[in-house]
Amino acid sequence: MNFSALAHISKRFAALIGLCTFSATPAEVDYLKDIKPLLQERCYACHGALKQKAGLRIDTVALMKKGGDEGNAVARDHALILERVTTQDLHERMPPEGEGAALTAQQVELLQSWILAGAPGPVDEEPEMDPGQHWAYHLPLSAGASLDALISERLRSLDIKPQASASPEIWLRRVYLDLIGLPPTPSQIEAFIQQDKPGGAARMKVVDQLLASPQYGERWGRHFMDIWRYSDWYGLGNQLRHSQKHLWHWRDWIIESLNADKGYDEMIIQMLAADELAPDDRDNLRATGFLARSYYLFNRTTWLDETVEHTCRSFLGLTMQCVKCHDHKYDPIEHGEYYRLRAVFEPMHVRLDPWPGEIDLERNGLPRVFDLHLDRPTYRHVRGDEKNEDRSVVQRPGVPKILGGSQYQPVSQALPINSVRPALLPFVLQDHLSQANLELVGATRNMKSAKPAFKILAEKTLAVAEARPVMLRAVHAAESSPTNKKLAAEAALADANFQLAIAEQFLIKAENDPSLIHKDNQKKTAAMKRLDAARAELKKAQERVANPGVVYAPIHATLKAQEGPDDPKNKEVQTYPESSSGRRLALGRWIASPQNPLTARVLxxxxxxxxxxxxxxxxxxxxGRRSSKPLHQDVLDTLAVRLMDRGWSLKQLHREMVLSELYARSSSSVGVAAKTVEKDPDNTCYWRMNPRRMESQVIRDSLLSLAGKLDFSQGGATLDPVTMETSCRRSLYFNQTADTEHRFLAMFDNANVLDCYRREESIVPQQALALANSQLSHDCATALMQKLAGLDDRDFIREAFVRVLGRQPDDGEQKTCLESLSSLRRELFLQALFNHNDFVTLR
Structure with missing residues (x-):
């Protein structure tokens, strides 16, 4: 016997000796309860339908006994599974190191006991389904019926009777808050109740009016800002570490696109590749804020990891974080495919382009992506370790094969000159000349009023102001014709003269610095150094004027994001690549294709x-495969097909949902049959409407609306939630980052900017305190009270209920409120009403 064989036997013997202390008996182990779930969780990823390492598949007992390369895996005298899960050799231990902890002693004991009992299992046990047969990987098919017909048929088959329709005023409040995030007024409620008749004409009219309202885009824009992880920039002090400055331009694009009912497929393509699709379309360049938002200063891999993960989760409903380190444990996506997807984004970078009317990019600018490093290769990170790259193979851009990877075909895109040189955008020169003209007017005025002692400095300042527009025009002309040497020489001379004027101005300031005669030697020495520097700079400027050459400083109109904290030249970059890879455009078109089975369903x-x-x-x-086939797949697929057939119109999708009988149902359980609750306690069949808590933004906006204080102006820069906390703008306009959020919004399950595919719902005492005691609640209650001044107590209560809760008080509520008003100020009564569950709930 050779030594390697002896060592192998020794390891097996040691593993078996280690099991002798286990106490479980064969009779205590249930395969379906104790063994199969364990194997499914820890072993199927490598030995199931997805893959079969060493030829072994263990998703049925029969397959385990059939075995792989080494035979029966659960033989009593040679239990390969036991050997692998108990060995101390980390190279052979299963699950492999890096893919999960070793099995616990209790888990190993159960496994051993089951094997000793002969590894019994069901005779009719079925193996895992072929991953390609997963319901979500096949194109949706329309059932050809309305969602009401499909839901009603399911209720009939279960002998469940749905609840009756909600009252007209409840429906109206529900649809107002759903579509525009604001409650209806008493006059709107009264008019609707009078017009609401069988046939639904009045309801269709209301829905169309709400969808046409500018507030629709704000309401649903906030939903998509959640899903797409909107976050304003943040960092340490003024250092930008996450996202991009002025990202609110993307937020405005979202709102405008929704209000215009832009096709959702078109929105996807623009967010991923507007710079490749139509690089001159500045309105839609704002869409690429979706990608700019994931920027991270200190680690490009972190940035691209987030880009890959959240692009897939938001549009495709696919998780990708585990594939960075190994093949997907549940879905047929391989480790290498992750890096093919990363390669799609590898050339990408972020910059700020100029915005009309502003030359200071700190005050405003257009955050957008572009392809910077066109030839940068992508390598697989071994077990996800970016410091351990497999450089033997360059990963080509692509998408997972399971979803039709062959459809992905990037084509390089040539870019227009304005995209390559943003300073040539038509408004840039005019904006710089406008600013230069203001400086010239001011310098001329100062020159005329300057006292004799300051006359020379005023002259030099005027000379700088006069030289600037000459320089700007010459440089712009040269930039517009980069091969024209004559224009380049003129620009170089104009730039040299401008720099000379600045140097002369600097020297006059240095020569007249009071610190030159200061008693403090330290200050005097510093002033002398500045004077020497000014003289040297002047000499340098004079020499350049004498021999200007053809090199000039470009007009600063753009700012490339730093590629790392040690990137000092980002401000100097004013010219970008003349082409783009086309990778992101191909990805956007693939995601938004009707042949992609996931996108429409996810939306x-x-x-x-x-x-x-x-x-x-x-x-x-x-x-993915962890998501079992939904009970109402027919509804999901029918709506997905109709969405695509209707040009991916979100407004059409809203109409079908909110005008349905299902949407009109009462959310109350009063009077429901006992068998209904018994058969469907969680309302999975939608026999009633689900009551929902308002999101934080809707609560705040509703309070301001009730008080008549809401500012309906739209768009623009974000508001500081500290210094502008009392602003009456809608809540989605407040600055929100991982470090900063509005205090009131933070109380009511505000969106998590790192991951918010659905809002959490909580009920905590702080929420009641905020509605009862906050300055916002007090101010809104006072304003509403003034609106209701002059009413007697009975009418005041009725009107307050209609405005705040959208309904009339019942007799018991009217009586209780009348008694309360005898000892309670009206504004306090209104604040108490703000705390009513019917205010913060969509019934």
Whole structure:
């Protein structure tokens, strides 16, 4: 016997000796309860339907006994599975190191006891389904019926009677808050109740009016800002570490696109590749804020990891974080495919382009992506370790094969000159000349009023102001014709003269510095150094004027994001690559293709969740194999097909949902049959409407609306939630980052900017305190009280209920409130009403 064989036997013997202390008996182990779930969780990824390492598949007992390269894996005298899970050799231990901890002693004991009992299992046990047969990987098919017909048929088959329709005023409040995030006024409620008749004409009219309202885009823009992880920039002090400055331009694009009912497929393509699709379309360049948002200063891999993960989760409902380190444990996506997807984004970078009317990029600018490093290779990171790259193979850009990877075909895109040289955008020269003219006017005025002692400095300042527009025009002309040597020489001379004027101005300031005669030697020495520097700079400027050459400083109109904290030249970059890889455009078109089985389904599921309170697919960001076939797949697929057939119109999708009988149902359980609750306690069949808590933004905006204080102006820079906390703008306009958020919004399950595919719902004492005691609540209650001044107590209560809760008080509420008003100020009564559950709940 050779030594390697002896060593192998020794390891096996040691593993078996280690099991002799286990106490479970064969009779105590249930395969379906104790063994199969364990194997499914820890072993199927490598030995199931996805793959079969060493030829071994263990998703049925029969397959385990059939074995792989080494034979029966559960033989009593040679239990290969036991050997692998108990060995101390980390190279042979299963699960492999890096893919999970070793099995616990209790788990190994159960496994051993089951094997000693002969590894019994069901005779009719079925293996895992072929991954390619997963329901979500096949194109949706329309059932050809309305969602009401499909839901009603399911209720009939279960002998469940749905609840009756909600009252007209409840429906109206529900649809107002759903579509525009604001409650209806008493006059709107009264008019609707009078017009609401069978046939639904009045309801269709209301829905169309709400969808046409500018507030629709704000309401649903906030939903998509959640899903797409909107975050303003943040860092340490003024250092930008995450996202990009002025990202609110992307937020405005979202709102405008929704209000215009831009096709959702078109929105996807623009967010991923507007710079490649139509590089001159500055309105839609704002869309690429979706990618700019994931920027991270200190680690490009972190940035691209987040880009890959959240692009897939938000649009496709696929999780990708585990594939960075190894093949997907649940879905047929291989480790290498992750890096093919990363390669799609590898050339990408971020910059700020100029914005009309502003030359200071700190005050405003257009954050957008572009391809910077066109030839940068992508390598697989061994077990996800970016410091351990497999450089033997360059990963080509691509998408997972399971979803039709062959459809992905990038084509390089030539870019227009304005994209390559942003300083040549038509408004840039005019904006710089306008600023230069203001400086010239001011310098001329100062020159005329300057006292004799300051006359020379005023002259030099005027000379700088006069030289600037000459320089700007010459440089712009040269930049517009980069091969024209004559224009380049003129620009170089104009730039040299401008720099000479600045140097002369600097020297006059240095020569007249009071610190030159200061008693403090340290200050005097510093002033002398500045004077020497000014003289040297002047000499350098004079020499350049004498021999200007053809080199000039470009007009600074753009700012490349730093590629790392030690990137000092980012401000100097004013010219960008003349082409783009086309990789992101191909990805956007692939995601938005009707042949992609996931995209439309994922969107429909998000919209359904926000209208009906529970999703058709429970995990809205994971449609992979962990997501079982949904009960209402026919509804999901029918709506997905209709969405695509109708040009991916979100407004059409809203109409179908909110005008349905299902949407009109009461959310109350009063009078429901006992068998209904017994058969469907969680309302999975939608026999009633699900009541929902308002999101934080809707609560705040509703308070301001009730008080008549809401500012309806739209768009623009974000508001500081500290210095502008009392602003009456809608809540989505407040600056929100991982470090900063509005205090009131933070109380009510505000969006997590790192991951918010669905909002959490909590009920905590701080929420009641905020509605009862906050300055916002007090101010809104006072303003509303003034609106209701002059009413007697009975009418005041009725009007307050209609405005705040959208309904009339019942007799018991009227009596209790009348008694309360005898000892309670009206504004305090209103604040108490703000705390009513019917205010913060969509019934």
């Amino acid at each position: 429909v599921n998000h919209v359904w969740l926000r209208h009906f309170g529970s999703a058709l697919v429970a995990d809205v960001s994971d449609f």
